Amino acid sequence: MSMNRKVLGIIFANMHENTISDLTKERTMGSVMFGGRYRLIDFTLSNMVNSGIDEVGVITKSNYQSLLDHLGSGSEWDLARKKGGLHLLPPFSHVQSGMYRGRLEALYGVSDFIMRSDAEYVIMTDCDVVTSMDYTPIIEQHIASKADITAVYANDVIDIETARTSTVFGMNSDGRINDVLISPSISGSANLSLNTFVLSKDCLKNLILEGASRSLYSFERDILQARTREYNIMGYCHKNYFRKINSMISYYNANMDLLDSDKRKQLFPDNAPVYTKVRDNPPAKYAIGASVKNSLVADGCIIEGTVENCIVFRGAKVGKGAVVKNSIIMQDTVIAPKCDVNCVITDKLVNISEGRMLTGSRNYPLYIGKGAVI
């Protein structure tokens, strides 16, 4: 996977965070924990790096403390570079840029960064889709099809809840997008936008400048939807396993998907590692009397009790006689002995005292906020 064309990556770290407001109360969408040791942005960022993109800008809006902390200099993604590398782009970077209302306005706020890059093409993406995606064939298709914009979609059966938080494309037999529905009330088979777009830097530059002069701020509404006829917007169908995170339940299910070895292999293929910040934890330790079934367990955990169908993040502890099932246990959570925990999502550093019983349900997992003591 390497690219012979220079491509600039732009990641929107805050988009869609209102869909999982519990988890994004103190962090961006990109810094939401996932899969035992990751943050959502790790998947997007690793996809870029694995596709040979070595210049990436991360646009943030608010709540970005944890994101900055996580990304640091970018060295874990091999993006601490003299040329290119990782650039964090908070708002208010110059006089005219303030708190943005949409993608287009955010891009205007960082237009200096975009203009300075010597890339020919730009790929923009959000952090709400968990997937392993090689961007190389998308760029290739974009060039071959002479499209103005290429939008990545997946053909999937969606429910009305998903549709309400998504953009859906209609397209003709050539794969050209001829209809753009934003937050439609539909269900069934649909071409779901994965919020990943490719366009040439020149094209993006014109859109940004025009958008600024006409006070347009939404890329989806003011460009894709309003200019469907004017521009040649092509779809690129992503066929790999993916999960869109747009609600607490989809977040829960996407995590639980990792217990399926086939899905796990698709998300973590051998040739496309997912990078993340290291924490230098020792390996997980299982005590005498531990019983663990069908679970994903990260480094630094100490398991003395029973764990079934769980995602257990780095440094979590499950005490003797505790029974934890169908749950997502985030990092450094301590579950004391003899607790009974079922269908629960504990945020970081939660402390559940001895003998407590907590139960949610599979379609409505109980969420316990960061640092809570129960």
Place this chain on the structure above:
Amino acid sequence: MYTKKECVAMLLAGGQGSRLYALTQNMAKPAVPYGGKYRIIDFPLSNCVNSGIDTVGVLTQYQPLALHDYIGNGEPWDLDKQYGGAHALPPYQTALGAQWYTGTANAIYQNMAFVDRYNPEYVVILSGDHIYKMDYNDMLEYHKKKNADATIAVLDVSMEEASRFGIMITNDEGDIVDFEEKPKNPRSTLASMGIYIFTWDKLRKYLIENENNPEEDKDFGKAIIPNMLNAGEKLVAYAFDGYWKDVGTLDSLWEANMDLLNPNIPIDLYDPDWKMYSRNPVLPPHYIGADAEVENSMIAEGCCVDGKIDFSVIYEGVTIEKGAVVTDSIIMPGSVIKAGAVVEYAIVGENCVIESGAQIGCRPEAVENRDDWGIAVVGHNINVSEGKKVAPKQILSENI
């Protein structure tokens, strides 16, 4: 202008570790995996960083590829520094010719220019053979307080063990009055841990004298320490009472791994105040399957476990298929234990494949004569075919 460094560490990592046999065929001993995600060298390196020593020369010689790769620019230990940091120091060629490191003292002698660059007051000499957590700064404070020329860390061992070590005889003040290398009838039980702090000016002088005397071994234990004692320099013993384990043999390497599973043994890798750093693998968390049984074990990232594991240390990226049994064993990175294979009291090296029905090692109860029993070892990158057996004590270094 950079300031001088008070203390520079020199880590002797060139040893072959010949008593680890198949495990050190292609890598130096300090690069041998330990503890589920570490390599032996992580311990002295992490100790340095945690003790505030940020300049470490790593002396390499035997099979340095894996070791150099592993150390890299020192970033995993925060030892990538503008001034100081980790430096691999293999033997090199000079205008006068090239010379291998002929002993521990000669290795430091050949790198005096490296040490001099930092103009340190003190040098701590470490080896890449031991598992322990130690604050070298406490030892340095002791060295300064005692106004010593050399301080040697010692461990109080049993009388029986004493004849395996270099033994220090001290007076009531803790000053070393005599030194015996592996004595038959030990006069003391204070064993040298192979950790020395020297006042650099003094050591420098003795290194040069040692080098210029063709009669002498170029070794700390055999020449430098006795020479300093004979010349009346002040050598003191620094008592250490924590966990310390030499992992120079297959048995001791196995034991040291098993010690991590024993709650009564005081080596805590989970202590946030004395973290052990290492190069972290880029792998997802490990998966424990619906039929797996895992107890009393350590398991690293990227493993996929569907079989049964008890009293074992499993390194990153290992697969243990359904129906496979691993007990009292160490499985090093990337190995695959196929369905129905049994691994007991064994060390399986990196990237091995143990096919189904194979049997590696066995329990001590299963042999008639206890003298025939011992840890079975499979070297790195080895395939053991279906139904084959590796007997206890056997060291396998080619495919069967």
